[in-house]
Amino acid sequence: xxxxxxxxxxxxxxxxxxxxxxxxxxxxxxxxxxxxxxxxxxxxxxxxxxxxxxxxxxxxxxxxxxxxxxxxxxxxxxxxxxxxxxxxxxxxxxxxxxxxxxxxxxxxxxxxxxxxxxxxxxxxxxxxxxxxxxxxxxxxxxxxxxxxxxxxxxxxxxxxxxxxxxxxxxxxxxxxxxxxxxxxxxxxxxxxxxxxxx
Numbered sequence: 189x190x191x192x193x194x195x196x197x198x199x200x201x202x203x204x205x206x207x208x209x210x211x212x213x214x215x216x217x218x219x220x221x222x223x224x225x226x227x228x229x230x231x232x233x234x235x236x237x238x239x240x241x242x243x244x245x246x247x248x249x250x251x252x253x254x255x256x257x258x259x260x261x262x263x264x265x266x267x268x269x270x271x272x273x274x275x276x277x278x279x280x281x282x283x284x285x286x287x288x289x290x291x292x293x294x295x296x297x298x299x300x301x302x303x304x305x306x307x308x309x310x311x312x313x314x315x316x317x318x319x320x321x322x323x324x325x326x327x328x329x330x331x332x333x334x335x336x337x338x339x340x341x342x343x344x345x346x347x348x349x350x351x352x353x354x355x356x357x358x359x360x361x362x363x364x365x366x367x368x369x370x371x372x373x374x375x376x377x378x379x380x381x382x383x384x385x386x
Contacts, residue, residue, distance in 0.1 A: 204269060208320035211313060213271040216259055220272060221252045223281040227305040234306035238342060241368050266290055273317050282308040285321050297333035298325065318352040326380045337363055337373040354378045
């Protein structure tokens with residue numbers, strides 16, 4: 189059961205598990221810190237051009253524990269649903285996906301964001317994880333619309349969204365601060381009623 193019109197969420201973090209072929213998505217845990225910090229540190233140059241500025245202490249265990257605590261609060265409040273993406277057989281942490289800015293009532297929508305470790309990029313993992321998460325969001329979280337945005341030059345992200353069935357809807361000026369600068373973004377959306385990916 190989920191929050192629909194203002195009641196606290198009854199979704200528990202341990203119940204948020206999605207399996208898609210050789211991939212597993214689950215809520216981050218404190219024990220994930222070594223794997224997360226290793227992937228993020230090794231991928232820093234790869235990720236920084238596409239993300240907001242990293243805090244100075246971002247890769248510390250203390251900051252990660254605060255992050256995990258915030259994730260639990262957001263799930264309880266039905267405001268966001270973060271997931272880490274793992275390879276099922278090896279247990280390797282590949283990246284992460286988040287449904288944030290969950291809006292209920294008339295909107296029934298959320299915003300999708302994701303990141304991939306540099307060493308795992310270009311292997312089709314995110315192209316399979318995004319549709320799996322969207323199916324979960326429509327079926328289990330009762331969402332009707334999922335929105336996403338990316339920089340116009342981020343061809344890889346555009347491919348991920350289009351392969352998942354997202355439609356390009358517009359151009360948002362100064363949409364987000366990325367790498368310390370307000371940047372324009374292309375906007376996309378997927379509706380529950382849209383046909384699935386080919």
